[in-house]
Amino acid sequence: xxxxxxxxxxxxxxxxxxxxxxxxxxxxxxxxxxxxxxxxxxxxxxxxxxxxxxxxxxxxxxxxxxxxxxxxxxxxxxxxxxxxxxxxxxxxxxxxxxxxxxxxxxxxxxxxxxxxxxxxxxxxxxxxxxxxxxxxxxxxxxxxxxxxxxxxxxxxxxxxxxxxxxxxxxxxxxxxxxxxxxxxxxxxxxxxxxxxxxxxxxxxxxxxxxxxxxxxxxxxxxxxxxxxxxxxxxxxxxxxxxxxxxxxxxxxxxxxxxxxxxxxxxxxxxxxxxxxxxxxxxxxxxxxxxxxxxxxxxxxxxxxxxxxxxxxxxxxxxxxxxxxxxxxxxxxxxxxxxxxxxxxxxxxxxxxxxxxxxxxxxxxxxxxxxxxxxxxxxxxxxxxxxxxxxxxxxxxxxxxxxxxxxxxxxxxxxxxxxxxxxxxxxxxxxxxxxxxxxxxxxxxxxxxxxxxxxxxxxxxxxxx
Amino acid sequence: xxxxxxxxxxxxxxxxxxxxxxxxxxxxxxxxxxxxxxxxxxxxxxxxxxxxxxxxxxxxxxxxxxxxxxxxxxxxxxxxxxxxxxxxxxxxxxxxxxxxxxxxxxxxxxxxxxxxxxxxxxxxxxxxxxxxxxxxxxxxxxxxxxxxxxxxxxxxxxxxxxxxxxxxxxxxxxxxxxxxxxxxxxxxxxxxxxxxxxxxxxxxxxxxxxxxxxxxxxxxxxxxxxxxxxxxxxxxxxxxxxxxxxxxxxxxxxxxxxxxxxxxxxxxxxxxxxxxxxxxxxxxxxxxxxxxxxxxxxxxxxxxxxxxxxxxxxxxxxxxxxxxxxxxxxxxxxxxxxxxxxxxxxxxxxxxxxxxxxxxxxxxxxxxxxxxxxxxxxxxxxxxxxxxxxxxxxxxxxxxxxxxxxxxxxxxxxxxxxxxxxxxxxxxxxxxxxxxxxxxxxxxxxxxxxxxxxxxxxxxxxxx
Numbered sequence: 001x002x003x004x005x006x007x008x009x010x011x012x013x014x015x016x017x018x019x020x021x022x023x024x025x026x027x028x029x030x031x032x033x034x035x036x037x038x039x040x041x042x043x044x045x046x047x048x049x050x051x052x053x054x055x056x057x058x059x060x061x062x063x064x065x066x067x068x069x070x071x072x073x074x075x076x077x078x079x080x081x082x083x084x085x086x087x088x089x090x091x092x093x094x095x096x097x098x099x100x101x102x103x104x105x106x107x108x109x110x111x112x113x114x115x116x117x118x119x120x121x122x123x124x125x126x127x128x129x130x131x132x133x134x135x136x137x138x139x140x141x142x143x144x145x146x147x148x149x150x151x152x153x154x155x156x157x158x159x160x161x162x163x164x165x166x167x168x169x170x171x172x173x174x175x176x177x178x179x180x181x182x183x184x185x186x187x188x189x190x191x192x193x194x195x196x197x198x199x200x201x202x203x204x205x206x207x208x209x210x211x212x213x214x215x216x217x218x219x220x221x222x223x224x225x226x227x228x229x230x231x232x233x234x235x236x237x238x239x240x241x242x243x244x245x246x247x248x249x250x251x252x253x254x255x256x257x258x259x260x261x262x263x264x265x266x267x268x269x270x271x272x273x274x275x276x277x278x279x280x281x282x283x284x285x286x287x288x289x290x291x292x293x294x295x296x297x298x299x300x301x302x303x304x305x306x307x308x309x310x311x312x313x314x315x316x317x318x319x320x321x322x323x324x325x326x327x328x329x330x331x332x333x334x335x336x337x338x339x340x341x342x343x344x345x346x347x348x349x350x351x352x353x354x355x356x357x358x359x360x361x362x363x364x365x366x367x368x369x370x371x372x373x374x375x376x377x378x379x380x381x382x383x384x385x386x387x388x389x390x391x392x393x394x395x396x397x398x399x400x401x402x403x404x405x406x407x408x409x410x411x412x413x414x415x416x417x418x419x420x421x422x423x424x425x426x427x428x429x430x431x432x433x434x435x436x437x438x439x440x441x442x443x444x445x446x447x448x449x450x451x452x453x454x455x456x457x458x459x460x461x462x463x464x
Numbered sequence: 465x466x467x468x469x470x471x472x473x474x475x476x477x478x479x480x481x482x483x484x485x486x487x488x489x490x491x492x493x494x495x496x497x498x499x500x501x502x503x504x505x506x507x508x509x510x511x512x513x514x515x516x517x518x519x520x521x522x523x524x525x526x527x528x529x530x531x532x533x534x535x536x537x538x539x540x541x542x543x544x545x546x547x548x549x550x551x552x553x554x555x556x557x558x559x560x561x562x563x564x565x566x567x568x569x570x571x572x573x574x575x576x577x578x579x580x581x582x583x584x585x586x587x588x589x590x591x592x593x594x595x596x597x598x599x600x601x602x603x604x605x606x607x608x609x610x611x612x613x614x615x616x617x618x619x620x621x622x623x624x625x626x627x628x629x630x631x632x633x634x635x636x637x638x639x640x641x642x643x644x645x646x647x648x649x650x651x652x653x654x655x656x657x658x659x660x661x662x663x664x665x666x667x668x669x670x671x672x673x674x675x676x677x678x679x680x681x682x683x684x685x686x687x688x689x690x691x692x693x694x695x696x697x698x699x700x701x702x703x704x705x706x707x708x709x710x711x712x713x714x715x716x717x718x719x720x721x722x723x724x725x726x727x728x729x730x731x732x733x734x735x736x737x738x739x740x741x742x743x744x745x746x747x748x749x750x751x752x753x754x755x756x757x758x759x760x761x762x763x764x765x766x767x768x769x770x771x772x773x774x775x776x777x778x779x780x781x782x783x784x785x786x787x788x789x790x791x792x793x794x795x796x797x798x799x800x801x802x803x804x805x806x807x808x809x810x811x812x813x814x815x816x817x818x819x820x821x822x823x824x825x826x827x828x829x830x831x832x833x834x835x836x837x838x839x840x841x842x843x844x845x846x847x848x849x850x851x852x853x854x855x856x857x858x859x860x861x862x863x864x865x866x867x868x869x870x871x872x873x874x875x876x877x878x879x880x881x882x883x884x885x886x887x888x889x890x891x892x893x894x895x896x897x898x899x900x901x902x903x904x905x906x907x908x909x910x911x912x913x914x915x916x917x918x919x920x921x922x923x924x925x926x927x928x
Contacts, residue, residue, distance in 0.1 A: 387652060
């Protein structure tokens with residue numbers, strides 16, 4: 001054991017070595033480094049890493065840590081971008097990686113029970129093998145886990161159809177800071193037998209309790225999935241087309257992603273591919289449907305897009321005619337991040353705004369940003385169907401720009417983070433969009449379940 | 465003012481008469497009676513009725529009541545069946561009836577902001593006028609209000625398609641026991657800017673805070689709504705048909721209600737109508753679709769039902785061919801309650817169970833119930849698509865029967881109430897299906913937000 005650890009921590013870890021299985025307590029400094037950062041590459045090396053295999057082991061860990069008031073950072077796939085799972089100095093990492101696996105699928109109820117450490121991709125594959133479908137998909141699917149996805153209320157590309165991760169959770173098993181286990185894994189579609197405790201753990205970024213298992217909602221597996229790459233005259237046209245398709249393709253529409261012209265042009269150039277639709281349009285969109293009646297669904301999709309062309313809402317439409325086409329379309333959407341990396345565009349604002357006020361926001365912030373940093377490069381893309389834009393920049397004036405962006409967001413009634421979460425990185429801006437009364441109500445919740453503040457301390461907000 | 469009121473209550477009411485508008489404080493005994501009962505007809509006359517017109521007035525009321533530790537019963541349409549809104553002796557009623565009305569509809573975002581006292585039917589009509597649709601419908605639609613629906617997480621006939629009331633709530637404005645106002649009415653589809661506080665007030669039966677306004681999610685208005693009345697060989701066949709239709713009619717299926725044979729036969733006889741499908745089948749179902757493409761949707765619906773007949777999953781199918789047909793089908797579903805009233809069948813268990821274990825539950829409780837009350841009459845119907853059966857009885861042995869039912873439910877991992885809530889009437893049975901740790905976690909939440917226990921005291925659970 002590291003000689004530099006404070007005595008009480010040494011004693012805590014020694015107790016845990018006795019109570020847990022040997023592989024659960026990791027102290028070897030060479031192994032700790034892997035847990036020191038999140039997807040931003042930043043973080044501190046944790047004092048130790050605990051890798052329990054059961055909910056009961058998580059309970060034992062928290063009970064002892066709580067007695068000692070030892071800060072714990074809760075870790076899943078460490079793919080977060082805001083700091084919830086990024087270790088701060090003096091924290092012990094609690095990694096859920098070994099509570100991993102799909103335990104049961106109920107085909108009739110369309111539900112699945114899985115461990116918190118199960119990667120999203122494993123969930124997706126297990127659902128498909130049962131001829132079912134999991135409704136959330138994000139780029140980090142290979143590493144991001146059920147527990148992290150619940151803690152951060154993951155979003156992604158199909159919120160428009162299936163809702164946020166919150167909407168996939170029928171119930172969770174979780175451990176409170178004092179070791180209390182609360183379990184709601186019955187998988188009932190409809191249950192008002194007392195308070196539903198599960199929402200306490202969804203989107204609260206590991207600050208209220210540690211999710212160990214979850215019962216997830218599944219959907220019928222689509223028989224058809226088809227994409228269209230569309231050039232449009234403007235963002236306003238994209239908004240109008242979206243509103244129209246939400247009605248006309250109700251029950252089919254599964255994604256509506258926008259890519260602003262400079263992001264589209266530079267990405268296809270960076271990828272060295274032939275652009276699927278003309279360069280020089282005012283806006284680009286990738287639209288996806290998922291359905292159960294291939295012939296009818298194709299007909300509806302093609303009919304709506306043909307009408308959009310006729311009405312001037314779109315200027316060019318290319319439909320996927322094979323899985324390869326569809327993959328090529330999505331590759332462009334995913335390629336944006338590779339282009340941004342190559343261009344050293346590392347600042348990303350994860351903006352939430354109602355569709356109605358999207359242009360008002362964009363217009364309001366552009367001038368002030370150009371004024372404080374005339375050299376800024378800005379690329380915008382995102383989940384338009386959900387009012388979620390990723391506003392990506394390279395700027396030498398981060399603090400001034402962030403203030404312009406977040407005040408701009410507050411002015412149009414938006415949110416400072418649509419899907420990435422607050423973590424440590426955005427807590428300064430929380431008060432721009434949430435009232436003092438709301439933040440106080442959040443602190444009441446925190447104090448009720450974690451009075452000693454040991455779980456992900458300093459995430460979302462600071463203690464009062 | 466009533467001379468029998470205790471002095472501190474008289475002083476509280478006098479202060480409120482000064483601070484609120486005159487119509488907000490009702491003391492006239494002849495007017496108080498109207499607030500004395502819920503839909504069960506039971507209850508106590510409240511000491512007074514407060515009818516604020518704004519969130520700020522609710523805040524004033526609660527701040528003063530909290531200082532005095534005066535118990536408050538929160539009332540919407542008083543259509544509840546479990547006692548959450550039923551006054552207990554010594555309580556003052558806080559009625560949200562005057563915070564009534566639809567304030568704003570955002571067509572692009574498909575959202576609506578409405579006051580807590582707005583009846584469900586008003587919400588439904590306002591949505592339809594905007595060419596949109598509200599996803600929840602219950603029998604009490606004319607009286608039940610937004611606030612009560614949120615507090616009790618209302619269910620109804622289309623949970624299968626649109627989810628519980630919880631799924632319709634994008635955000636709420638609510639007042640905590642100490643008068644703190646928390647407001648989240650931005651209507652963002654995607655927002656992880658700090659804890660989502662709204663779930664605290666959904667399904668917690670008015671014990672955590674008083675909802676004053678809400679932002680509700682709307683859906684595209686269906687272009688076609690069509691029903692089928694179906695006779696089936698058995699409950700097992702109904703389950704199989706449901707599983708099949710959930711896939712084949714994905715995106716269309718909006719209700720799947722079952723009616724057990726004796727309930728069907730006695731109801732059509734009671735109504736004096738010609739039964740839409742043959743008497744003598746093993747089970748009956750009412751199936752509804754809602755869609756955007758009438759021709760295609762009709763074709764899919766008719767195709768699936770024809771196949772069900774061919775496969776022996778159904779023995780008789782009648783499709784609605786007009787709005788009048790559809791209304792006639794629903795009239796039978798609604799007529800069950802009239803028949804039950806006429807037959808003095810007044811005990812109703814609101815059971816939640818996974819589809820997989822529905823028959824196991826029914827088989828397990830029948831013998832023991834017949835043993836304790838050989839004369840019992842039992843009629844079953846409900847929202848099969850959600851695993852929710854209304855198990856209605858006339859029995860002379862309520863306590864023994866309730867124990868059999870609720871232990872039976874616990875044995876199959878079900879819930880003691882799917883949609884009606886716990887209130888006062890089922891709190892004794894809560895521990896059958898929720899662990900001591902869970903109930904303790906509920907109490908922590910209550911203490912965090914209502915430390916003096918003034919809001920709907922004794923509902924859901926007793927103070928520790």
